[in-house]
Amino acid sequence: MDLSEARHAFVTGGASGIGLGIVDAMVRRGLRVTVADIDAETLARVVAERWEGVRGVVLDTRDRDGWARAKAEAESAFGPVDVLVNNAGIAPNGREFADMDPESFDRIVAINLGGVANGVFAFAADMRARGRGHVVNTSSQAGLTASVPGVGAYATAKFGVTALTEALRQEMAPHGVGVSLLCPGYVATNLAETTRKIGGEIRQYAGSMPPSTITPDDVGEMVAAGIAADEPVIVTHTRVWRSVEPRFTAIREACERRDAAA
Structure with a gap:
């Protein structure tokens, strides 16, 4: 989608982290932006610091009635939404499935997958x-390969986002609507803090990432470029293929064995 022709973007989880990076990338391109976030205090500060073409709406993405209200308010103020970014999410709980509280699993899936579906x-x-229009759904590198212990619930939700987005892209393409899957690696954000605010569990897990050189603003620019090019998948870090290749190799080899046996 040519962002110079877009007028209104709606970004969830937009008051901090990657979401805020995407908000600012849209603002730099002249779009009016509705910033949706569950954190009312941070949301108010973000909106106050930006121009009048940015407005906020408090939204828990699990709440479908809340989505209806947020959409109505946003479009009453700025007109139809041209760019939808389903970015709100919470962090992994660091638990292996054998040790996991089912409520923690349910929370991660409800927000990280259900919230995207609701958008x-x-x-x-x-x-x-x-x-x-164009839709961007935030998955993760963990939505391409579940290779790290302790992120099982998170990866389950993010794999779901990957499947949802791939299906949606096929459905919307004949109608002129683009769809992209955003798969960030580790980006330094306040995700742990926002996860705790809604009662989520945070534990150290194997494979915790070192400090990242990729910033939320960097990701925002990558997303803007991905929308403009209608990229099906947007990755943020180098050498991602190295981590996902074993999974795809195993799938290819399984198919080849079955073909050979036929």
Whole structure:
């Protein structure tokens, strides 16, 4: 999508971290932006620091009625949404499945996968009817390969986002609506803090990442470029293929064995 022709972006989890990086990238391109976030205090500060074309709406992405209200408010203020970024999420709980509290699993899936689906439910039909727009869904490198112990619930949700996005891209392409999957690696954000604020569990897990040189603003620019090029997948870090290749190699080899046996 040519962002010079877009007018309104709606970004969840937009008051901090990667979401805020995407908000600022959209602002730099002249879009009006609705910033949706569950943290009312941080949201108010972010909006106050930006121009009048940025407005906030408090939203728990698990709340479908809340989505309906947020959409109505956003479009009443700024018109139809051209760019939807389903970015809100929480961190891994660091637990292996054998040790996991089912409530922790449910929370991660409800926010990281269910919240994305709810955004699609709220906006996809209108975008399809207008024949324009772009959807970005935030998955993770953990949505491409589940290779680190302690991120099982998180990876389950993020793999779901990957599948949802791939299916949505096929459905929306004939109608002129683009869909991209954002798969960030480790980016220094306040994700742990926001996870704790909503009662989520944070534990150190094997494979914890070193400090990242990729910033939220960097990711925002990558997302803007990915929208402009209608990229199906946006990765943020180098050498991602090295971590995902074993999974795809195993799938290819399984298929080849079955073909050979046929």
